[in-house]
Amino acid sequence: MSGTLHQSSPCKVNLLLNILGKRADGFHELETVMLPVALCDDLILKRAGHGITFTCSEPALPTDSRNLVVRAAGQFLARAGISDGVSIHLEKRIPMAAGLGGGSGNAANTLLALNELFDYPLHAPDLQTLAAGLGSDVPFFLQSGPALATGRGEHVKALDPFNALRGHWLFLVHPGFGISTPWAYQQLANFPEALNGQAGRANRLVDALQQGDLNAAKTDFYNSLEAPALRKYPILRLYQEFLREQGAWVSLMSGSGSTTFALFESEAIGRRMLPQFKTEFGGKCWTALVALEG
C-alpha cells in the first residue's frame, strides 16, 4: 500500500450565486449553480513518517494548520483512526482569493486522495460531514460535475450536463488583487436587494442550460456579491463590458471574486479577443481560456 498518489484539484465558477438572506448563525442562505473548470492544482500524497508533512509551491500560502489541506488531512486521519503519517505536496496554479474555490477544492481532494491512499476507511457521509465542516464550498468538490448547492452552499445536488455549454469556451481573468469572502458577505448589509434574493432563479437557469437554450438562460446568470464588489472595484465592471462587446454570451464575477469569467461560443472568438483584452487592460493580469464540457 506504499506509493505516491497524484490527485488533480480543479476549480469552479458560479454561473449563479443568489443570496436569499442572512441567517441567525451569521452565514447567508443561498442557491448557487456551480460548474467545475478543468484548470487544476496538483496534490501529491505519500504515506510517510509520522504526522502530516506539507509543502507547497506557493510561498504566500501558510503550511501549518491555517492551510485547508493540512486541516483536511488532520481531520481525515483523526476520523479514520489512522496513526500513520502522510506527506502532501501542493502544486498551486489556481489563483487564490479568486472566487474559483481553489482552496476548497484542495481540501476536498485531500479527503478523496487520503481515502484512496489508506484503502477507503471512510464512507461518503463521513467525507461529506468533514467537507462541510471545512468550508461551505468544500462538499461541491467531492463530486465532479455541475451542481446546485443550497443552504450555506454545503447541500450539493449533482446535475445532468448543461447541453447549452457544450463546445463553449470559458475565459477567466484575475485582476491581480483578491477579495476577502467575509468582506464581500458583510458588505451585503448595505445592499438590501442583493441580500434578499428570490429563490427559484437557480432552477430556471438549470432548466434552460440543460435544454440547450443559452438565449433563455442569458438573463438568469447572476451574482448577488457583485453589488459590493463592483462598487469597490469598478475595473471588474469594465472587464465585463469589454468582454460582452467582444462577443461573450455572458460575463460575470465568480463567487466572492475577484475573478471575472466570460462564455464564448468558440475557441476562435476567445483567442481573437485575448490580445485585445491585453491591449485594453495591460498584460499583467492572470488570464486563462478553457474548453467547457457542459
Ligand code: C5P
Ligand atoms: O464557509 P467558508 O469558510 O467558505 O466561509 C467563509 C466566510 O464567508 C464565512 O465566515 C462567512 O463570513 C461568509 N459566508 C457566508 N455565507 C455563506 C458562505 C460564506 O456568510 N453561505
